[in-house]
Amino acid sequence: MPGDDTWVAEIWVDPDWYAHERPEDPMPSAGLPGLVTLRQRSLLxxxxxxxxxxxxxxxxxxxxxxxxRHCQLTTDGLRWWVEDLGSSNGTFVAATGDPLPDTPLTQGVRKEIEEGDRIFIGAWTRLVIRKALPGEA
Incomplete structure (x- = not known):
C-alpha cells in the first residue's frame, strides 16, 4: 500500500447495537475490542x-x-470501502455521533468509509477501521 500507514480493524461487542437488533442469542460481555491488522487490499x-x-x-x-461471507473491506492504501456480500442480516454504516443506522447497504455496492465511521454487522458486532497506533501492528 502507498505510504507507511498500517491499518487495523477494531472488533467491538456493542450493547447499543445488540439492543437495537434484539437477537435471541445472549450477548457476550462487552470489553476492549479485538484488533486485526489489515495487511491486504481486500479482506473478507x-x-x-x-x-x-x-x-x-x-x-x-x-x-x-x-x-x-458477510462483507468485504477494500482499500487503495489511502481510503477504505465496505461492500455487503449478500449477508443475511445486512451491513450498516454510521458516522460517530449519528444514531444507529436502520438502512442496510445495498448488496454489491461499495460505500467509502470515512474516518470515525462505524460498521455494524450481526447481532452485536461493531467494526472501526483506523490507522494503527505505534506498537499495535
Missing amino acids: VGRPSQSRGIRPDVDCGSDPGVSR
Whole structure:
C-alpha cells in the first residue's frame, strides 16, 4: 500500500447495537475490542466454516448474526470501502455521533468509509477501521 500507514480493524461487542437488533442469542460481555491488522487490499469479514473452507480475514465468529461471507473491506492504501456480500442480516454504516443506522447497504455496492465511521454487522458486532497506533501492528 502507498505510504507507511498500517491499518487495523477494531472488533467491538456493542450493547447499543445488540439492543437495537434484539437477537435471541445472549450477548457476550462487552470489553476492549479485538484488533486485526489489515495487511491486504481486500479482506473478507465473516464467520469461519471449516466444512466450507471459509477463513475470513476479519473473524467475527463469536457473533451468530454474522454471515460466513458477510462483507468485504477494500482499500487503495489511502481510503477504505465496505461492500455487503449478500449477508443475511445486512451491513450498516454510521458516522460517530449519528444514531444507529436502520438502512442496510445495498448488496454489491461499495460505500467509502470515512474516518470515525462505524460498521455494524450481526447481532452485536461493531467494526472501526483506523490507522494503527505505534506498537499495535
